[in-house]
Amino acid sequence: MGMHCLLSASSAHRWIHCNKSARLEENFENSTSVFAEEGTYMHELGELRLGRYIGAVKESNYKKKLKAVQLNQFFNSEIEESVEVYVAFAIELIEATRKSCKDPIILLEQRLDFSKYVKSGFGTGDLVIVADGTLEIVDLKGGAGVSVSAECNPQMQLYALGALILFDCLYDIKAVRMSICQPRLNNISTYELSAEELLAWAEDVLKPAAQLAWDGEGEFEPSEYTCKFCRAKATCRARAEKNLEMARFEFRQASLLTKDEITEVLSQADDIAKWCRDIWAWAEAMAIDGEDFEGFKVVSGRSNRAYGDEKSVIKKLTEAGYSDDEIYARNLKGITALEKVLGKKVFSEVLAGLITKPPGKYTMVSDSDKRQAVILNNTAEAEFKEEI
Numbered sequence: 001m002g003m004h005c006l007l008s009a010s011s012a013h014r015w016i017h018c019n020k021s022a023r024l025e026e027n028f029e030n031s032t033s034v035f036a037e038e039g040t041y042m043h044e045l046g047e048l049r050l051g052r053y054i055g056a057v058k059e060s061n062y063k064k065k066l067k068a069v070q071l072n073q074f075f076n077s078e079i080e081e082s083v084e085v086y087v088a089f090a091i092e093l094i095e096a097t098r099k100s101c102k103d104p105i106i107l108l109e110q111r112l113d114f115s116k117y118v119k120s121g122f123g124t125g126d127l128v129i130v131a132d133g134t135l136e137i138v139d140l141k142g143g144a145g146v147s148v149s150a151e152c153n154p155q156m157q158l159y160a161l162g163a164l165i166l167f168d169c170l171y172d173i174k175a176v177r178m179s180i181c182q183p184r185l186n187n188i189s190t191y192e193l194s195a196e197e198l199l200a201w202a203e204d205v206l207k208p209a210a211q212l213a214w215d216g217e218g219e220f221e222p223s224e225y226t227c228k229f230c231r232a233k234a235t236c237r238a239r240a241e242k243n244l245e246m247a248r249f250e251f252r253q254a255s256l257l258t259k260d261e262i263t264e265v266l267s268q269a270d271d272i273a274k275w276c277r278d279i280w281a282w283a284e285a286m287a288i289d290g291e292d293f294e295g296f297k298v299v300s301g302r303s304n305r306a307y308g309d310e311k312s313v314i315k316k317l318t319e320a321g322y323s324d325d326e327i328y329a330r331n332l333k334g335i336t337a338l339e340k341v342l343g344k345k346v347f348s349e350v351l352a353g354l355i356t357k358p359p360g361k362y363t364m365v366s367d368s369d370k371r372q373a374v375i376l377n378n379t380a381e382a383e384f385k386e387e388i
């Protein structure tokens with residue numbers, strides 16, 4: 001978490017590969033989202049809990065701060081439990097380090113400056129543990145969408161670099177271990193490399209890429225990976241050109257596409273569909289703001305009838321003699337809503353054996369998807385075997 005800077009750690013994967021994205025993104029507002037605000041809140045809660053554990057927050061102060069934190073709009077049992085997973089993981093690491101090093105440095109929400117390699121570059125390490133020979137960095141991620149791996153993760157490597165610069169003169173750090181804790185996806189990912197390897201990456205990969213990005217030089221590198229969260233993704237010409245190359249695909253002259261040609265289309269279909277959705281969303285927002293796109297117009301979407309004032313409706317119906325049974329519907333809350341009320345642990349204990357999960361509807365994805373392929377027995381080959 002932290003203030004926005006041109007070459008931020010969280011967007012490092014983008015500007016390292018697509019150097020020109022950094023300056024291009026400056027043309028667009030860096031807006032925050034409710035998810036980002038929720039993430040910030042989870043960090044505050046985690047910092048408070050861990051601060052108490054390591055003695056950085058006094059008990060009386062802790063209670064006062066906790067009260068304030070519990071009044072926050074984002075506070076609920078699901079968030080509390082997710083943060084507890086992070087806190088438990090952090091405590092485990094702290095205690096493991098204490099076994100081998102009497103007096104490790106433990107820092108929470110530590111500003112880490114890596115401007116030696118990236119102009120104006122800094123970030124915040126959620127948990128930094130420095131012990132003899134080892135540096136440990138932990139990053140809490142509140143997201144529930146995509147599981148993030150620590151392996152070769154440039155954001156984590158930048159934090160580690162900042163910490164290495166800060167502490168290497170005091171502790172002879174040999175190994176750097178980076179962990180991402182993403183409780184909502186049960187994801188704890190750890191990656192280790194030597195301080196030497198980290199510094200070599202910083203010199204050979206990071207520094208030149210950061211210089212190009214700062215200067216607005218280098219390459220555009222559109223890909224699913226780089227463009228996903230880029231603020232320029234809707235109107236970026238490089239991305240458009242890459243996707244429009246598809247339209248120039250030269251199919252063999254035949255009435256029907258071959259299987260190979262379909263595979264070729266499929267390999268790009270997802271990117272193109274995402275690009276079209278991004279352009280549509282961008283243009284729609286502009287059109288609602290008054291911009292004119294020839295051949296398009298803004299209309300009102302479908303809307304449903306709604307009660308103006310529920311209390312008045314209930315009063316009128318009661319006065320008219322209708323009973324509660326006729327007025328009210330009583331439904332069981334959905335699984336996610338109920339889990340939020342009960343908390344994950346109680347939910348799984350109380351409702352053990354009562355939650356079912358039918359197999360998901362089959363869907364085709366690319367090989368890069370992490371999910372395991374299902375074994376189908378209705379393939380042409382299987383059907384042939386069944387017949388003989």
Ligand code: SF4
Pocket residue numbers: 014018020021024220221222223226227230231232233234236237238239
């Ligand atoms: S949209 Fe993609 S190609 Fe264009 S600047 Fe952003 S990351 Fe680079």
